[in-house]
Amino acid sequence: MLRWxxxxxxxxxxxxxxxxxxxxxxxxxxxxLVVPTLIVVPMSFSDSxxxxxxxxxxxxxxxxxxxxxxxxxxxxxxxxxxxxxxxIVATPVGVLAAYGLHASKIRFVRAAFVLxxxxxxxxxxxxxxxxxxxxxxxxxxxxxxxxxxxHTVLALPLVVIVTGAALKSYDxxxxxxxxxxxxxxxKAFLTVTLPQIRFAVITGALLAFLTSFxxxxxxxxxxxxxxxxxxRNMFNALRDQIDPTIASISTIMVLVTTVMMLxxxxxxxxx
Numbered sequence: 001m002l003r004w005x006x007x008x009x010x011x012x013x014x015x016x017x018x019x020x021x022x023x024x025x026x027x028x029x030x031x032x033l034v035v036p037t038l039i040v041v042p043m044s045f046s047d048s049x050x051x052x053x054x055x056x057x058x059x060x061x062x063x064x065x066x067x068x069x070x071x072x073x074x075x076x077x078x079x080x081x082x083x084x085x086x087x088i089v090a091t092p093v094g095v096l097a098a099y100g101l102h103a104s105k106i107r108f109v110r111a112a113f114v115l116x117x118x119x120x121x122x123x124x125x126x127x128x129x130x131x132x133x134x135x136x137x138x139x140x141x142x143x144x145x146x147x148x149x150x151h152t153v154l155a156l157p158l159v160v161i162v163t164g165a166a167l168k169s170y171d172x173x174x175x176x177x178x179x180x181x182x183x184x185x186x187k188a189f190l191t192v193t194l195p196q197i198r199f200a201v202i203t204g205a206l207l208a209f210l211t212s213f214x215x216x217x218x219x220x221x222x223x224x225x226x227x228x229x230x231x232r233n234m235f236n237a238l239r240d241q242i243d244p245t246i247a248s249i250s251t252i253m254v255l256v257t258t259v260m261m262l263x264x265x266x267x268x269x270x271x
Contacts, residue, residue: 037254039053040247040250040251040254041247041251041254042054042055043055043244043247044062044063044244044247044248044250044251045058045059045060045062046058046059046062046244046247047059047061048244049243050242050243050244051242051243051244051246051247052244061244062243062244062245062247062248063248065245065248066245066248066249066252069245071233072230072233072245072249074226074228075228075229075230075232075233076230078144078147078223078227078228078229078230079212079213079229079230079231080213081144082144082147082148082151082212082229083151083209083210083212083213084209085144085148086148086151086152086155086208086209086211086212087155087205087206087208087209087212089148089152090151090152090155090156090159090204090205090208091159091201091204091205091208093152093156093159094155094156094157094158094159094160094163094204094208095159095163095194095201095204097116097156097159097160098159098160098161098163098164098167099163099167099189099193101113101116101160101164102164102167102168102172103172113160113164116156116157116160117157117160117161118157119153119154119156119157120157120158124154124217124218125217127150127153127154127217127218128150128217128218128220128221128222129221131146131150131218131221131222132221132222135222141222142222142223142224142225142226142227143227144227146222147212147219147222147223147227147229148212150218150222151211151212151215151218152208154211154212154215154218155207155208155211155212156208158204158207158208158211159204159205159207159208162200162203162204162207163197163200163201163204165200166197166199166200166201167193167197167200170193170196170197172193174192174193174196175188175189175192175193178191178192202264203264205264206260206261206264209260210257210260213230213231213253213256213257214231214253214257215229215231216229216231216232216234216235219231219232220232220235230249230253234246234249234250
C-alpha cells in the first residue's frame with residue numbers, strides 16, 4: 001500500500017499519495033450520486049401502497065401494475081420511439097456538422113460551433129416555450145414529429161462535441177491520402193475516417209438517445225394526447241399521486257441506460 005502511495009500517478013511524477021484528497025473527493029461524489037439510485041431499486045419491490053424504504057414486504061406488485069397499464073405502456077412506446085428516431089436523426093447530422101467544422105478553413109468556424117451548441121446554453125424552459133408556440137403555428141404539437149425535432153435540437157450539441165473531440169486527435173492526412181488515390185471525399189470519409197472515430201460516433205448516438213429518453217421539461221410542453229412521453233407521465237404522477245410505480249419505472253430506466261452504456265463500450269471498442 002505504501003509503495004502504491006509513493007508511486008507516480010502521472011508523467012509529471014505526482015504520486016498517488018499526493019492525489020489522495022482527489023480520490024477521496026471522487027469517492028464522496030460517486031456515493032452521493034449512486035446511493036439515491038440504490039435506494040430507489042429496493043423501493044420498487046415494496047408491497048406497500050406508498051414509497052417505503054426498506055420494504056417490509058417484498059413484491060413485484062408495482063412492476064405488474066406498470067406492465068399491465070395501457071397508459072404507461074403507451075408512454076413507454078412513445079419514449080422509445082422518439083428516442084430512437086432522435087438518435088437516427090441527430091447522429092448523422094451531428095457527425096457531419098462536426099466533420100465540416102473540423103475540416104473547414106473559413107474564418108467563422110468558431111462562431112458556427114458556438115451556434116451549434118447554443119441549445120446547451122439556453123435554459124430548457126425557454127426552448128420549451130419557443131417550441132410550443134412554433135408547433136402551434138405549424139400544427140405539429142403533441143406529435144412524434146414535433147418531439148423528434150425538439151429532442152434533436154437538444155441532442156445535436158452533444159454529438160457535435162463528442163465527434164469533434166475525436167476528430168481533433170485524428171490525422172486527416174490519412175483521409176487525404178485516400179482522396180489522392182482517387183477515392184471521392186464521401187467514400188474516403190466512410191472507409192477511412194469513420195471507422196477510426198466510431199467509438200465517438202457510437203457514444204454520441206447513445207447520448208442522443210438518452211437525451212431524448214430522459215428529457216422532461218420540453219416534453220411537458222409539447223407532448224401529450226396520443227403521444228405522451230414516459231417522463232411526462234412520471235412527472236404528472238409525482239404531482240398527483242405518489243406510488244411505487246414511479247420507483248419501478250425509474251429502476252427500469254436506470255437498467256436501460258446501463259445496458260446501453262455497456263453496449264456502447266462493447267461495440268465501440270471492438271476491432
